[in-house]
Amino acid sequence: DQQVKQNSPSLSVQEGRISILNCDYTNSMFDYFLWYKKYPAEGPTFLISISSIKDKNEDGRFTVFLNKSAKHLSLHIVPSQPGDSAVYFCAARTGANNLFFGTGTRLTVIP
């Protein structure tokens, strides 16, 4: 059972525009959420996280929004750059338990 879902396998965005990557989860006990970025043949790189007590966290061009009532989080990248082209995974956990990953969204930023 996939507890964390990324329903869009791919997304293409023009350079300079906003990229919005979405993630839905089913387990209401998740209290910590993370976004990772992955280039081919490399391990996931941590981007940004958010605790369930917040609804927004911002770090430079990256902002994560959490809507607990909808069990939905999103990652906004603005402005998008060609170097942002990668696969983005959202992940969630409860307490000290396992990290559950979504299936990933491949972002392509077109110059």
Next chain:
Amino acid sequence: DTEVTQTPKHLVMGMTNKKSLKCEQHMGHRAMYWYKQKAKKPPELMFVYSYEKLSINESVPSRFSPECPNSSLLNLHLHALQPEDSALYLCASSRDRGGQETQYFGPGTRLLVL
């Protein structure tokens, strides 16, 4: 420094071989993890070590044997693998297993079992 290193980068082995994957971090992290990732799938947790003790084994077959010789090193010993075990094996570490701790990943070892 948030670096986790893994060796080798690539490994090809036969079904009768014995090999080991190595992972190292010098961030003082006390939790270390092995994940397996197949193509177009998310990483799947295999093992968790916390303070050098195995705390989670996600029903992984015994042909995979983890070892944590000290707080900086994590090994995965491989023996009698099957072709379906071919995947990217990722190591990660975090300060501890606390809920708000971020896991940092290594680059992975791409394993091909023939």
